[in-house]
Amino acid sequence: MAELKEELKGKIIEVLNLEDVAVEDIQDDDALFGDGLGLDSIDALELIVLMDKEYGIKLSDPKQGKSIFQSVQTMADYIAANRTK
Amino acid sequence: MHTTSFITKIVHLHDASIKVGGQVVYEGEKDEPFAIFAKQAFKYLEVDYPKFYKMDALSKMAFLGAEYILQSEEKEGLALVLANRSGSLDTDVRHQQSIQDTANIFPSPATFVYTLSNICLGEISIRHQLQTENAFFVFEEYPADFMQKYADYLLVSAKAKRVLCGWVEYFQEKYRAVLYLVDQNGQKPHTTENINELFES
Known part of the structure; x- marks a missing residue:
């Protein structure tokens, strides 16, 4: 799980072009939206694509996103339980 | 329609160089990729605006040009009128490439x-x-004549107090921006001839 979380942080930084943010700057429980990393709605869509492309997870219900994308921890938990690749 | 309007400030951005009023204010390495040039030119401004890094090349260039020309300028009532040749083709191509492979x-x-x-x-x-x-x-x-008339219409109809006009062309590493401010006060008349002259330098 620790490895997955580190990998996820790296992918988030890369995919969302988070300049000046390093893997070490993101804590597992940091909020991804709002006061945390300050991501926006387009970033949320990019995270949905990332889940599909990298882990084979298709999120069809937008309501799921709110709980899945709370933090790296919640994302990693969901990926570990639902990944197909 | 007649109005008295003036070109008050100009910025040129091309070949990893940014000039304001003809003076070089930022210069990158010759032949460096636009992404590197844009990033460094942005950092040089010391502006905290992370959204910049998420923009496409055309927006980065327009944003940088505006950032350099609008320093110390009044922004109230500022209208924007820009033009280019390639539209958003550079990004259109990148998007198209991402949907090229139907299996992926x-x-x-x-x-x-x-x-x-x-x-x-x-x-x-x-x-x-x-x-x-x-x-x-x-x-x-x-289209100097068209842009001159359009900017003057915005001023004369009181839809704007000043207008940021110009050209922002980007396609696959070939880029050029020429932006200028049009105001109701100034020295250099906002004429088609003077606009064309901005593109000669």
Whole structure:
């Protein structure tokens, strides 16, 4: 799980072009939206694509996103339980 | 229609160089990729605006030009009128490439949102909190006469107090921006001849 979380942080930084943010700057429980990393709605869509492309997870219900994308921890938990690749 | 308007400030951006009023204010390495040049030119401004890094090349260039020309300028009532030749083609191509392989389609929403050339006006407006008129036109060459009339119409009809006009062309590493401010006060008359002259330097 620790490895997955580190990998996820790296992918988030890369995919969302988070300049000046390093893997070490993101804590597992940091909020991804709002006061945390300050991501926006387009970033949320990019995270949905990332889940599909990298882990084979298709999120069809937008309501799921709110709980899945709370933090790296919640994302990693969901990926570990639902990944197909 | 007759109005008295003036070109008060100009910025040129091309070949990894930015000039304001003919003076070089930032210069990168010759032949460096636009992405590197844009990033360094932005960092040189010491502006805290992470959204810049998410923009496409056209928006980055328009944003940088606006940032350099609007320093110390009054933004109230500032309208935006820009033009280019390629529209958003550079980003359109990148988006198209991401959906080329039917067995592996993962289009990026962050790329897709920039497949409209007027998005760069939105980026400038958000940055400077402009709630004013803006328009983006696609022409083969800079339409000096059209732009002169359009900017003067905005001033004469009191839709704007000043207008940021110009050319922001980007396609696959070939880029050039020429932006200028049009105001009701100044020294250099806002004529077609004077506009064309800006593009000769």
